[in-house]
Amino acid sequence: MTATLAALLIMPSTAISIERLSPEPVHTQAGPVVGQLLSRYHYRDQSLDEELSRKVYDAYFEALDPERYYFLEEDLMEFRHRDDSLAQELRSGRLDTAFDIFARYRQRVEQRSDFARDILDTSLDFTTDETFDPDRREAGWAESRQELDEIWRKRIAHDALTQMMSGRQWDEVRESLQGRYQRVATNLEQYDAEDVFQAYMSTWAGQFDPHSSYMSPRRSENFDINMRLSLEGIGAMLSSEGDFVEVVELISGGPAANSGQISSGDRIVGVGQEADGIEDVVGRRLSDVVDLIRGPKGSTVYLRILPDGGDGRERTIALERNTVELEEQAAQAEVREVEREGETLNIGVITLPAFYADFEAASAGDEDYRSTTEDVRRLLESDKLAEIDGLIIDLRGNSGGSLEEAVRLTSLFLNDGPVVQVNRSNGRREVLRDTSGQALRYTGPLGVMVDHGSASASEIFAAAVQDYGRGVIMGNQTFGKGTVQSLVGLDRFGVGDANTTTGRLKLTIAKFYRVNGESTQLEGVTPDLALPSPFTSDESGERAADRALPWNTISAADYRRVGTLDAHLDELRVRHLDRLSTEPALISVAREAELLREERRETEVSLNEEVRRATMEARDQARLEATNARLAAYGRPLLESLEDKDRDELPDVLLDEGVEVLGDLAVLMASDRSLLKAQGAAAN
Template structure:
């Protein structure tokens, strides 16, 4: 299972999908990540109205719950004890999974069910999950009631001149006390939904028609939840009360996963997540249509989906994540169009944009490492820096198992690129790991080995306390010259192992943002193995069973890798990555490994010079201002319901971001692209994005040039024996 160890989701896909869903959001993450890339699964949407009379636990689900408890007790990395406190926490997570915005349940519903939690642990030990179904039946009735109220509000006229605010994010708000509070909340919600579409230049008739379909769709989709859906939602709330990366797949979800593993990866190349009733772009995949378009950004909300070049848009706000993905995926070569609400306009009410994408297969070659040369950074004209972009730690397992000697892998490709760069006479090399979510443990270890002569790379501690050390398999170093590694907040898993090892050895300088902090190891367990001879399919459990530790003894978990030279880009690191998740495993330490380090460089001198440059750099000024504005938006949970205020705020933010970006581009001799043009100049847009992406890499090259100038590129090695 080592090749799966680094992967935050199951199997092959997780090399590209490092990020778990945010705290207190939908627990549909597992299936969402499987199909968000557009894999051709069986249809997920089931337009069948499930009778309330069928929403009761089955014998199979009772047996599954018992087996899951035993597996958690025996194999989970964190000590698991099913007691009343844990059972209560699981119920809280279940309420939040069903109603993350606290806009359906009443406080009396919560108190009623929590009042029986003191005996829930005994029930769960026996596999009894009746309470989950009792809660869901109440939830479905509450949804029907709220939808009926919302449809009634659509018959009203709205006054958008009244000074009124709507709290659109209620994840931390109290549960409504009574129906009058719910009515007030939903009156404001409908008014806000109407105003958002009005600001997008929709007319009255279209707005009311679109919202009617949206609200009716909420009820319709909840009515499609069957007993397996209810059970899986509850069990995932239950397991994530223990730790955020442990998740359950029902038999039907497992079947879809297996199908996806046998098919080519086709779609738009975007990882999606549920955020209340929105579907949000979590990140785009290198080589995929979304990334290549330059028009789809992290944080964008998908509000509409259309098929083909002229198909009608369907409003997808309030849809289940699975159903949204079912609309987005499709055969290679077909067109899908998305209506996106940019992150900068989320609370301001802003301007939706339409993006047309041609679905395509995402090939290994598209994710392969690439290189280029920065010839003479502006602080060292006589220095030549090579840059190697590593978007994923990939390894062609299928070709390897077939016995092909020339199978593709990160290490093999980087070895070739380093050789080519040295032939071009580079004085130093920058490894770019920004956005790299991880991949193969073997590749993380062997890639590190290209830059050190020998020694350990990472330590793995399992749930029984056993520690295994992964070591460099190659006794020789391919490259011993000046080295830097650039990382960002989305560098995770294998990226953190590589960057951490380079930092611990003192082999190179780590530059950028603190990394994601994903330092746990998951494995996939078939629950049927625990009931031999039984023909009932129980599904599978993705289980956290180990943790990664750096050779210096500290974990990559939670804290990630702190750069030697940090770029402050205005983001709040506590709201991102592992640090933002409920019940994440804590950071810890174990005994350091034995290894040799290189002589250090004067980091304070380098930091001072870099800080002086970035303070005056228009690119960094733009990135920092953008980060601060997006952080401000992320923290906002209320919005004005006055049209003039909303319009002004939306236009102010939009103008500020665009003006600063455009001013920076012109300093680089690039004329900004008109994103509202029809058709848009996609080649120019791609060039524009390349210039923005180069801001941090260019500074990393300057930092490395400082090292080269100060030390002449010489690296002296010394031994350090650990106790």
């Protein structure tokens, strides 16, 4: 179960004392329509049959309880006789099984809430040699209440130690956890039939691919708000994962991304409007947490974060609420210097947080409308970049945006030719190229920097540069999102009436393919030169998602390689690998990345307070030493503790290595030109 899908599925509903929920007439209308749209128009050609029914059955339990804290194995067995008939039920508009399973979920949550609060009334032992793995997404279902009791006893001890590691005293911790576990049950009272329907329909959609989902009217409204960026917040896409709210994606240019203090995969466990008034939000429904985070522009929100991986220690950060303005996502340029053969070379760097366009201004006929391509063109023609010897396009963390802008941007660096192929679910294939007729703006040495957060439109641009041999790609394997989604309102198919607001289905209808015929889906773009990363290729991006569409190939488009890079890539790689093994700054960054990978791998934690604290201190010391090694390599003052760490003051070692690579490429290409000139003179 992916975090994004779980976001739609975990919001609790009514407690067991509340009247049992039942589907409303609009749901019995909408269910068959959702099924038909998925089976007819989704890119994955998949029938609503018994095999899919069985997958949906298991996935629905996992969606409601992704970390296996509530259901027992006997619950799955009790309803198992219906598992192969769910498709038939859906086609006929019957949703009994979904609501029956949810009723059992509601019952189990209340039982666990009571058990947890009873445990907290007793004393907990933090001197044992026990361990606990809080990541239970791959665990089996408990076979008995006794087994689940033991799991919960350890979870409670872990939750308590997590707060104690942040300096809180036991009485405060116990009060906090009592409220947390009570809230898990009482928040069920906010659930309604639409929430259950959304959970179940999204389970069906999620069996087609992780980017397809059903959005209730309420969730549709929130989706539109995010797209318009019309409410002030922290600039992050959030979802629910079990009882927690998880950060799925940071929006480029937003407060969260700019702070450098929060990452995708982190969990938000507390929200406050004052530093001393942070409210625990574990067990709260996602919409409530979002409402707490939103507020007036310029005001401050305090978040208590449980970082992804690590030792389970919470930390508090402060973010100033703001909208993500176009200006904050706009392309920006700088020039960096690098020494080569006794000369100083100027390497331009254009940072692109997103692929954007002011569509309203363009539609109104404004010739000076803001867009990625127009802004980059202006920068290339500016005095700042007038005398550069090489250029880097920095797409790290760029999660995409406008497909049209990705296509148009390539024309600043490549002559007319295809950029990307789009293959639709109906078999129709389209080859996209820039048709604006704009001229080349830069023909010199080119590099593109990418990382695991570079997705969609970023991958299309980087892939085109790589396939044409126009420039060197540096960084890490990209996200691997090579699919296209469409939003379909169910009211178009006769669902509901004039007095009913209906939901929407988001479904995948097409895939992107590079001009060489390879899909960007799943595999993304593999860099020519790899840089240190805290992530392995299979634990981030599309490759970590359930039911992701596969990578495949189609026939190549009609294109011709420029080949600018071909003669020099091997030499660039030799020089790059030499610096990776000898340059202190790069060695320190590789060590920092290794430490983060180790922390994520070691998900099991000690339930002994002394051992937990010692582990935490050892990790802090290792991270401090690696960070200071980076600072020392630049002659910067060293830190006394990690609390003094400011991301804005840390040198960007990876970008500096990119500049080194472009310096090498500039010299090699200059040698080519000199050789050609000499050969031409000799011929004359």
